[in-house]
Amino acid sequence: MNNLHDASSEERDGGSVAVDVTNIAGAEVGIPGVSPGVDTVIRLGEFHTFEASGERFGYMVPSAAVFAFDACASAVADALADGPRTIGDLVAALGPRFRADEVWDTLGELYRARAIDEDRVFKPAPKILPLTVIPLQTLVVNVTNQCNLSCEYCYEYGEDKIVDTENGSQPKFMSEETARQAIDFALRESGKTAMVTFFGGETLMNFPVLQKTVSYARARAAEVGKDIDFSLTTNATLLKPDVIEFLANERIGVTISIDGPQEVQDKFRVFSNGKGSYELVAPKIKALLARHKARPIGARVTLTRQTLDVMKIYRHLHDEMGFWEVGFAPVTTAPQRDHALGDAGFDHLLSQFRVLAQDFLQASLEGRHHGFSNVRETLQEIHQGHAKAYPCGAGIGLLGVSTDGNVSLCHRFAGSDAHSFGSVTGGVDREKQNAFLDSHHINNKTDCQTCWARPICAGGCYHESHTRYGSTTGPNLHYCEWIRGWTHTCLEIYGELAVKNPGFLRQFDGADDEAPQRH
Amino acid sequence: MKHLNAINRKAVRVEAVTQPAASAASATADVVALQNSGQPPQQPEGPHIPPGCSIVFSPGWEADRTGGTAGLCQPVERDLFDCHMGCYWPAQVPDQLNHAPDWTAKCAAAQKDWRKIDLVFPG
Numbered sequence: 001m002n003n004l005h006d007a008s009s010e011e012r013d014g015g016s017v018a019v020d021v022t023n024i025a026g027a028e029v030g031i032p033g034v035s036p037g038v039d040t041v042i043r044l045g046e047f048h049t050f051e052a053s054g055e056r057f058g059y060m061v062p063s064a065a066v067f068a069f070d071a072c073a074s075a076v077a078d079a080l081a082d083g084p085r086t087i088g089d090l091v092a093a094l095g096p097r098f099r100a101d102e103v104w105d106t107l108g109e110l111y112r113a114r115a116i117d118e119d120r121v122f123k124p125a126p127k128i129l130p131l132t133v134i135p136l137q138t139l140v141v142n143v144t145n146q147c148n149l150s151c152e153y154c155y156e157y158g159e160d161k162i163v164d165t166e167n168g169s170q171p172k173f174m175s176e177e178t179a180r181q182a183i184d185f186a187l188r189e190s191g192k193t194a195m196v197t198f199f200g201g202e203t204l205m206n207f208p209v210l211q212k213t214v215s216y217a218r219a220r221a222a223e224v225g226k227d228i229d230f231s232l233t234t235n236a237t238l239l240k241p242d243v244i245e246f247l248a249n250e251r252i253g254v255t256i257s258i259d260g261p262q263e264v265q266d267k268f269r270v271f272s273n274g275k276g277s278y279e280l281v282a283p284k285i286k287a288l289l290a291r292h293k294a295r296p297i298g299a300r301v302t303l304t305r306q307t308l309d310v311m312k313i314y315r316h317l318h319d320e321m322g323f324w325e326v327g328f329a330p331v332t333t334a335p336q337r338d339h340a341l342g343d344a345g346f347d348h349l350l351s352q353f354r355v356l357a358q359d360f361l362q363a364s365l366e367g368r369h370h371g372f373s374n375v376r377e378t379l380q381e382i383h384q385g386h387a388k389a390y391p392c393g394a395g396i397g398l399l400g401v402s403t404d405g406n407v408s409l410c411h412r413f414a415g416s417d418a419h420s421f422g423s424v425t426g427g428v429d430r431e432k433q434n435a436f437l438d439s440h441h442i443n444n445k446t447d448c449q450t451c452w453a454r455p456i457c458a459g460g461c462y463h464e465s466h467t468r469y470g471s472t473t474g475p476n477l478h479y480c481e482w483i484r485g486w487t488h489t490c491l492e493i494y495g496e497l498a499v500k501n502p503g504f505l506r507q508f509d510g511a512d513d514e515a516p517q518r519h
Numbered sequence: 520m521k522h523l524n525a526i527n528r529k530a531v532r533v534e535a536v537t538q539p540a541a542s543a544a545s546a547t548a549d550v551v552a553l554q555n556s557g558q559p560p561q562q563p564e565g566p567h568i569p570p571g572c573s574i575v576f577s578p579g580w581e582a583d584r585t586g587g588t589a590g591l592c593q594p595v596e597r598d599l600f601d602c603h604m605g606c607y608w609p610a611q612v613p614d615q616l617n618h619a620p621d622w623t624a625k626c627a628a629a630q631k632d633w634r635k636i637d638l639v640f641p642g
Contacts, residue, residue, distance in 0.1 A: 057526065065530035067523040106522040112537035113523055113530075385529020498526045509528070 038088030042107065044080045045117035048452040050488060052495025058115055059491055062125060064387040064455040066494065067113055072098045072106045080116065124443045125389055129434055135191035137397035140411035141182050143174045143210055144201035145403055149235055150272045153304060153331045153339050155412065155467065156201070162466070163402075163415040165201075170415050173206045174403040178424065179213040182401045185424040186228075187220055193227040199400075199411045204238035214250055233257060233300065235269070237277060239284040248292040255298045256285060256323070260313035267307055268339065282321070289322045296324035298373060303349060304331045304339035310352035318371045327373040328353075332464050335478065346482040354489050361493050364504050378456070378490040379497075383508040387455035389442045394462060395421065395433060409436070409472075412463040419472070445475045453480075453487045613639040 046061040049069075056069045058077070069077065075094055079085070085093075087107065091100045098106075110116045145156065145165040156165060165172070174182075186194040196217065198210055214230060221228035231253030247254055258281065259265045266276025289297060299317045303310070310328060317326045330349065333340045341349065356372050363370035390396065394410035401407055402415035405424040413419035421436070422429035440462070448454045459465070459475035460483065466472045497504050525531045613619035618639070625635040 058523075060530075060533070063529060063533055064527075065525070065533045066527040067530050068526055070522045070524070073522040102522075109520045109523045112520070113533060115523075383527050385527045385532070387529070495526075 036087060036107075038086060038091070040087050041084050042080070042087060042090070042116050043084035044077065045110075045114045046452065047115050048488070048491070049077065050491045050495060052492045053499035055495065055499060057491070057495045058113070059382075059452065060113055060115065061452045062387050062455050063114065064382075064385040065113060066382065066385065066491070066498075067115070068495075068498070070106075072102050073110060073115075076103065076106055076110060077115065125387070125441075127389070127438075127441050127443060129438055129441075133430070134396055136186060136189035136194070136399060137191075137393065138195040138197055138399075139182065139186040139189075140197045140199050140398065140400045140414075141174070141179065141213075142199050142201065142400065142402055142411055142414045143179065143203055143206040143213075144172060145170065145415065146172045146205055147200060147202040147235070148205060148237055148271070149202065149277055150270055151302075152268045152270070153302060153333055153337070155332050155463070162413060165415070168415065170402055170404045170406075172403065174209060174405075176209050176212055178403070178405045179209050180216055181405055181424040183213060183217040183220060183228075185401075185407070185427070187217075187224055187226055189428065190226065193229060194221065195229045195231070197411075198230070198232035199414075200233075202238065203232045203234050204243060207238065207243060211246060214252070229253075231255065235277070236281040236285050236288070239281075239288050241287070244284075244288050244291050247288070248294060251294045253295045253297075254288065254292065255300050256281075256288075257300050257302070258285070258317065259301050259307055260309075261316040264307045264309070264313060268302075268304060285321060298325035298327060298371075299323040301326060301328045302331050303328055303341070305341055305345050306339060308341075308345065308348055308352065310349070310356055314356055314372065323371060324369075325371040325373040325376075327377075330479070332461070332467050334467055343481075346479060350482055350485045350489075353486060357489055357493055361496055364497060365501050367501070367504075375490060375493065378487065379494055379505070380508045381456055382490060382494045383505055388458040390437070390440060391458040391460050391462070395436050395440075399428070409462060413466075439473055444473065447475050447477060447480075451480065451484070453484045456487055457483045 047058045048061065049056060049058050051057070056074045056077075058067050058069060059065075060067065072094075075097060076090065079090055079093055087104075090107075091103050094103050107116065145163075147154070147156070155161065156163075163170075183196065186196055200206075203210065210232070217228050217230075230250065232247075233255045234257070236256050236258065246252075257269075259267070259269055262276065262278040262282075265278040265281075269277050271277060299321075301313055301317070307313070313328075314326050317323045330341050330346070331339055335342075353374070357375050360370040360372045360375045392398070392410075394400075398410055399407050399421060400409065400411035400414040401424055404415070406415060406417075406420050407422045407424060407428060408414050408416060409419040409421065420429075421433050440459075442448060442454060442458050445454075445459045448457075448459055451457070460479065461476065462472040465474055465476050468476065468478060494505075520534055525534045613622045615622055622639060623636060626632040
């Protein structure tokens with residue numbers, strides 16, 4: 001067969017998305033070699049297998065495609081597990097169970113999926129730089145860097161902070177003028193819809209500016225003919241009735257940072273005098289949930305070594321308080337801190353997540369809503385089959401703005417000169433952006449090249465890596481096992497749903513553009 | 520595919536992109552008059568044979584091997600390869616066996632790179 005003009009060469013040349021580095025574009029039809037014969041040696045390609053609902057599946061790397069294997073494909077995969085062999089040998093070995101033409105057919109299909117390959121040398125992911133400018137999706141505006149709580153683990157105020165927010169050069173509160181400039185910037189850089197997330201510090205400490213900015217933004221968006229959408233994250237301490245009224249009327253998405261029931265919340269989320277914040281925030285959250293029905297309200301939990309009872313936290317926040325969704329994230333901190341999660345902590349966390357994920361599965365099979373947002377987000381990524389060159393949208397579709405109007409990689413680096421990408425008045429510094437994307441591409445992360453989970457992880461959070469290792473460029477090696485374990489669990493759940501309730505997965509078909517941003 | 524079942528959206532794309540040439544889609548999509556409407560394509564899926572030469576008796580100019588029009592003879596760049604490799608035309612292109620083995624080395628994808636195929640001078 002002459003591959004010079006096979007049908008896939010057009011797809012091969014175009015249609016690649018910068019962030020999605022799937023290798024299918026390079027796929028060619030056929031079995032290795034010009035005319036594969038019984039002497040052709042074949043071996044397994046790179047993929048991760050998992051079982052669900054009695055079926056065998058493969059998660060292909062690096063394409064991130066998920067295929068279900070039939071008995072013959074499964075037998076071929078098993079027969080090749082110990083190493084390469086010739087097709088003749090393979091057909092003979094499988095002879096008692098499968099006809100030769102069946103095996104040949106299967107080999108052709110496995111090759112198309114890249115589950116078998118000529119070799120297993122690492123094929124670098126495409127690197128498409130400089131980027132064609134990707135419109136801004138989300139702008140995270142840090143309206144203040146001040147906070148009325150003194151959470152011990154805080155990355156902004158605690159021992160691991162990047163920017164000096166107490167004595168630094170930046171204003172403690174964003175001015176109305178800077179906020180307007182940030183809105184203009186967002187509308188300029190975005191596509192049809194600009195998503196603005198207000199952040200802090202404690203966001204609501206600058207409520208007056210926030211309020212004026214929203215009405216300014218709505219008017220400007222109407223002038224330029226774009227849609228604009230708002231959300232914010234808050235610790236709930238300042239949710240006064242007029243604030244709740246405003247958030248509900250303006251349909252502003254709200255995420256509450258809360259760690260769980262009183263004994264959990266009060267361990268780290270404390271005022272400067274050490275007093276816990278649960279008693280103050282609980283009634284305010286209930287008032288918000290009762291009034292603000294326009295959008296689902298989520299809780300965002302920080303997990304530490306001392307507060308790892310995921311099930312209990314979920315039950316309290318979802319069942320008792322009434323949050324629509326609960327998302328969990330391990331604390332970002334240097335390893336020597338008391339609250340840091342060690343290896344045992346990550347193991348424990350994984351077993352807890354698995355229990356809650358089973359709960360999610362059960363609810364989803366019965367068509368009920370379940371609020372465990374971590375599993376929902378991962379299922380969405382698996383369903384789309386994203387193969388990432390970068391762990392997240394930071395620096396691409398998501399940027400952060402500090403109180404002085406500096407634009408940075410993301411909100412967690414807001415105000416850091418070393419991670420600045422320009423300013424709201426001067427625009428994005430494309431040269432810096434490209435240099436960043438060049439040095440942070442998955443191909444540079446040597447440790448990731450043998451990991452089957454790299455299409456979904458791509459090395460993990462830049463900020464986590466910066467806090468642990470002092471640099472954003474390296475992968476987060478301290479949680480590799482956890483990522484693989486968790487991805488495997490989510491794949492199993494995905495497989496179960498694909499077999500038993502495929503309709504459930506349809507909700508993720510078009511959800512690509514509305515993927516929630518993690519903070 | 521029969522032995523693998525595409526589950527997620529990327530798998531569906533992989534399946535579509537790696538579809539053997541002259542896919543069934545082109546057979547059902549156009550030149551309905553040449554087909555039994557509503558029936559599956561007449562010919563079983565086979566290897567891609569370059570369309571368009573009277574010597575190999577493929578219909579070529581009017582319809583492709585599935586009876587559709589998606590795989591008709593293409594001008595210039597397509598014929599260059601189809602004809603000199605699968606057809607009677609070897610005299611008109613450089614002798615790739617002996618004198619010009621690298622003649623198409625710069626042409627990775629004919630549709631895109633055919634301009635890179637240069638003249639060959641004897642010597």
